[in-house]
Amino acid sequence: MTAFVEECRREWKRLGVPELLAEEMATDLEADLAEAQSDGVSAAEILGESDPRRFAETWASERGLVSEAPPQKKSRKGLWIGLAVAFVILVFVGFFSLAFITVGTSGSGGSVAVLRPSARPVKAVTVPNLVGMGVCKAVVTAHNLGLIVHAPDGPCDAVVVKQKPRAGAVVRGDTTATSVVTLRVRRPRG
Amino acid sequence: MQCMALESRRSQMLRGVLDLCLLAVVVDEPAYGYEMTRRLRERGLSIVGEGSIYPLLGRLEREGLVATHRAASDGGPPRKYYSASPSGRQALTEGVLAWRDVRGGVDSILAPIEAEVAR
Secondary structure: OHHHHHHHHHHHHHHOOOHHHHHHHHHHHHHHHHHHHHHOOOHHHHHOOOOHHHHHHHHHHHOOOOOOOOOHHHHHHHHHHHHHHHHHHHHHHHHHHHHHHHOOOOOOOOOOOOOOOOOOOOOEEEOOOOOOOEHHHHHHHHHHOOOEEEOOOOOOOOEEEEEEOOOOOEEEOOOHHHOEEEEEEEOOOO | OHHHHHHHHHHHHHHOOHHHHHHHHOOOOOEOHHHHHHHHHHOOOOOOOOOOOHHHHHHHHHOOOEEEEEEEOOOOOEEEEEEEOHHHHHHHHHHHHHHHHHHHHHHHHHHHHHHHHHO
């Protein structure tokens, strides 16, 4: 059964489940399986599934830990469409300018087409207040908003005592550098 | 073949109410994952073949229907305990009413059939 749990760990890593939460799930599953075994209960009753990858994926996905497909593809598509439209406009403008010049119209100065890169859709995220939360809950909350979370390893009942950026700050979800939330935690005593 | 069809029907019926059963076993006292399976078994509900409870617990957690905390278990490693949150209790109450409503209607239709089969 350790192999099953190990396979789950790998799958969660592949799916981008935050490490802290993946470890929590793996630890719980391992402990449950060991206890079931000592009770003479089959692993099938606990797992209900023989494929560890599917099991891990379903669990993480139901928990909301599997990130949506990154918006990059959509943005790229938008960029390409934007470029195609800009190109067509440029061709038309060029054609009419040329026609204008060819028919001998004298004018002062032609039109200048300025191509600006189409703005990528940016998702602004307001950083929630995570201070006082259990670190696992804080990680899930931030993760579900599309934020990248840096939290120290440790038990889930460690409490967040400091966060950066502060609550209420607006970060842009498309920029890796600004969408990171770093947590400092206080571990429980004992 | 008939056995498989029966299993499939049982599975489908159970899937619609398994979340309520999970909420029901933690409404009075928190429990960790395996402990919940144990409580279901003690009350006569085996979930072999119905899939695992973990994805369902994940969904209940995501929807805020269960609250969780970590605590030491009896002689074992610290475990994640689940308990019904206030909205979980509300969902359980509503779910039980819906279940009773459906069960009442179905029973009134199926009861005569059952009597005939029993004869």
